[in-house]
Amino acid sequence: MSIKSDEVNFLVYRYLLESGFQHSAYTFSQESHVKHTSINSTQIPPGALISVIQKGLQYVEAEVSIAEDGTILEDAPPLSLID
Amino acid sequence: MSIKSDEVNFLVYRYLLESGFQHSAYTFSQESHVKHTSINSTQIPPGALISVIQKGLQYVEAEVSIAEDGTILEDAPPLSLID
Amino acid sequence: MSIKSDEVNFLVYRYLLESGFQHSAYTFSQESHVKHTSINSTQIPPGALISVIQKGLQYVEAEVSIAEDGTILEDAPPLSLID
Amino acid sequence: MSIKSDEVNFLVYRYLLESGFQHSAYTFSQESHVKHTSINSTQIPPGALISVIQKGLQYVEAEVSIAEDGTILEDAPPLSLID
Numbered sequence: 001m002s003i004k005s006d007e008v009n010f011l012v013y014r015y016l017l018e019s020g021f022q023h024s025a026y027t028f029s030q031e032s033h034v035k036h037t038s039i040n041s042t043q044i045p046p047g048a049l050i051s052v053i054q055k056g057l058q059y060v061e062a063e064v065s066i067a068e069d070g071t072i073l074e075d076a077p078p079l080s081l082i083d
Numbered sequence: 084m085s086i087k088s089d090e091v092n093f094l095v096y097r098y099l100l101e102s103g104f105q106h107s108a109y110t111f112s113q114e115s116h117v118k119h120t121s122i123n124s125t126q127i128p129p130g131a132l133i134s135v136i137q138k139g140l141q142y143v144e145a146e147v148s149i150a151e152d153g154t155i156l157e158d159a160p161p162l163s164l165i166d
Numbered sequence: 167m168s169i170k171s172d173e174v175n176f177l178v179y180r181y182l183l184e185s186g187f188q189h190s191a192y193t194f195s196q197e198s199h200v201k202h203t204s205i206n207s208t209q210i211p212p213g214a215l216i217s218v219i220q221k222g223l224q225y226v227e228a229e230v231s232i233a234e235d236g237t238i239l240e241d242a243p244p245l246s247l248i249d
Numbered sequence: 250m251s252i253k254s255d256e257v258n259f260l261v262y263r264y265l266l267e268s269g270f271q272h273s274a275y276t277f278s279q280e281s282h283v284k285h286t287s288i289n290s291t292q293i294p295p296g297a298l299i300s301v302i303q304k305g306l307q308y309v310e311a312e313v314s315i316a317e318d319g320t321i322l323e324d325a326p327p328l329s330l331i332d
Binding site: 219 | 257260261280299301302307311
Binding site: 003005008011012015016019021023024027028030031032049050051052053054055056057058059060062 | 086088091094095098099102104106107110111113114115132133134135136137138139140141142143145
């Protein structure tokens with residue numbers, strides 16, 4: 001479950017590309033050398049960064065909605081990414 | 084739990100800045116107009132993007148390690164961000 | 167015959183664009199605010215920067231090939247932009 | 250008196266650097282591979298691009314102010330880089 005910085009960079013690079021930030025994608029590819037990593041880019045599905053962020057939020061939401069005794073809190077507030 | 088693109092962009096921008104990708108951060112700030120969003124940047128802790136990605140991986144790992152009947156699989160393989 | 171920095175920037179911007187340096191052109195347009203100048207871009211012919219540089223070299227070459235007494239030196243060496 | 254594109258690129262790169270356009274200078278250095286040329290950068294004086302542009306303008310001004318019969322036109326209009 002460890003995250004390597006190369007992997008984060010690759011997800012970010014793909015996000016920039018897929019979102020149409022072409023100049024940012026270019027600059028980032030140069031500055032991070034992300035293209036020189038050994039990551040097999042064909043293994044990264046489209047939208048991978050957003051997908052993993054969504055799962056991260058679900059995880060936090062699950063934590064928040066379960067009380068210490070294991071009961072599920074019905075009225076847990078909705079979460080947003082930034083709050 | 085919805086993710087707004089402004090929020091993802093802000094996390095990405097902060098990641099670029101914090102990781103020392105200064106030219107990418109500049110270009111992305113221009114291309115995404117991320118500085119013109121209403122996000123209160125003081126609310127974003129350092130390392131926020133990596134933190135939420137890690138939680139996303141934990142979520143996936145939890146899914147993988149629980150069988151359909153609810154039993155916990157002891158020998159679930161470790162996950163990596165990209166595999 | 168004065169040169170305003172806005173004018174130099176505009177020539178440089180057009181050079182970047184015309185030469186296919188699209189990412190540099192984008193970043194420079196953002197960093198220099200060159201698009202917000204009052205320069206009428208329709209007045210700039212293609213290749214303007216290279217054209218004026220060539221004329222600058224011709225000027226230097228003329229200076230070098232004319233002796234102080236006004237005679238023309240036949241064997242003045244060819245100039246290059248950088249030497 | 251020929252201009253090589255490598256030489257123009259080098260002058261432009263130095264102009265970007267000297268003028269404080271650090272992000273443009275970075276992107277241009279990557280996109281043009283200007284650092285991989287054989288140009289001896291120690292030979293380029295500061296302000297070289299502006300200097301050669303000024304000389305180019307002087308050349309044009311001289312052309313404009315001399316009539317076909319060789320007489321000097323006293324009332325030649327001042328030139329600007331862009332007009």
